[in-house]
Amino acid sequence: MAIINRVVIQADDCKGCGLCVDACPVNVLDFADSLNAMGYRPARYTGAGCTGCGTCFYTCPEPRAITVIRNTEGLEDGYCPHCDRDVKLLPGYRGKGSGICIECMNPLNSR
Numbered sequence: 001m002a003i004i005n006r007v008v009i010q011a012d013d014c015k016g017c018g019l020c021v022d023a024c025p026v027n028v029l030d031f032a033d034s035l036n037a038m039g040y041r042p043a044r045y046t047g048a049g050c051t052g053c054g055t056c057f058y059t060c061p062e063p064r065a066i067t068v069i070r071n072t073e074g075l076e077d078g079y080c081p082h083c084d085r086d087v088k089l090l091p092g093y094r095g096k097g098s099g100i101c102i103e104c105m106n107p108l109n110s111r
Contacts, residue, residue, distance in 0.1 A: 004073055008103075026051055052069075087101045
């Protein structure tokens with residue numbers, strides 16, 4: 001089983017300051033092509049190569065904007081109606097409730 005890490009950026013919480021993009025040692029972050037709800041160009045994860053170091057998380061001044069997920073292969077599988085596909089799920093808060101889709105970070109029920 002390969003260890004796959006992932007960065008999830010909440011686009012509407014990002015102000016596009018670029019601190020995470022500049023700080024990423026493996027250059028897996030850049031800016032989205034579109035604007036978020038606040039009119040900023042948010043950072044985005046390019047899709048592969050994250051080492052899970054957390055540098056982006058620690059440099060980001062916006063609470064909740066960045067989540068670093070280490071070893072996504074160890075997560076439960078489920079279907080996300082928001083993404084309309086099978087995804088990996090983070091456990092619910094403190095192990096209670098439904099899982100959370102790692103693609104869109106919406107809570108949902110696992111299959």
